[in-house]
Amino acid sequence: MFVENLSAFLTHPVTATVLLVVGIIGIALELLFFSSGLLALAGVAGFGLYFLGFYLAGFAGFGDLAVFGIGLILLILELVVPSFGILSVLGAICLFGGVLMASSNPKEAALMLGIALLIAIVVIVYAIKTFKHRGVWNRFILKEQLTTDKGFTSSPDLMYLTGLTGEAVTPLRPAGTAIIQGERIDVVTNGSFISAGRQVVVVEVEGARVVVKEKDSKLS
Incomplete structure (x- = not known):
């Protein structure tokens, strides 16, 4: 039952x-x-x-x-x-x-x-x-936001180099390498040639692109 x-x-x-x-x-x-x-x-x-x-x-x-x-x-x-x-x-x-x-x-x-x-x-x-x-x-779903305030950057922040002086360790034709404050930095000129050993100054930074000119020369 x-x-x-x-x-x-x-x-x-x-x-x-x-x-x-x-x-x-x-x-x-x-x-x-x-x-x-x-x-x-x-x-x-x-x-x-x-x-x-x-x-x-x-x-x-x-x-x-x-x-x-x-x-x-x-x-x-x-x-x-x-x-x-x-x-x-x-x-x-x-x-x-x-x-x-x-x-x-x-x-x-x-x-x-x-x-x-x-x-x-x-x-x-x-x-x-x-x-x-x-x-x-x-x-x-990637929920983590890769923002600068959380320590994430798409490329190294090189803005601090603006105005600093260094030395070209390779000929800049126009790209090459310079020592700036003891750090090797990939740099580029605005088209001018700078031989190795010359003093350079950083005139512009765009992301990872560091533009230099020879010290005491006019920027073209």
Whole structure:
């Protein structure tokens, strides 16, 4: 008697729909937010009770459960081996196919599944908007801003060299190397030739480009 009452309760359209909602939401949110398995456990429990009800009623078999299990495996594989959605689609087909196959009335099961999906979509969309900063997609987004105030620069900041004097250690034709305050700096002239050993002064810095002229000469 207990088994019959339990089966009747679990297979009731309202109960079965609620179990499907819990199952879909639990697994979907686990895949989206990685809740250490808690949501997945709730989802599996929801689907498990759904299948248990129809199994006790004599409608669901191990084949239906196997199809459902394959669907879960495919959904998990989509996270590990991205397939541009192919595994997700196949997984969803198997998952929902198992749900329909386990029911005594596929049309009624399809209606319950449709209602459960609509409710689940609303809840999932709300969860994504509320907890968007915790979603799995954040693992693929670079959120750190590479700004100067955080110590990041696209190139060395050489503006401090402006106006300083140094010595050309290679001929500047017009590019070459100069020693400025004991540091070897790649420099360039505005087209003029400066031989090695001559004194130079930095007249302009543009990013990593350091422009020099010979000391005491006019900039052309």
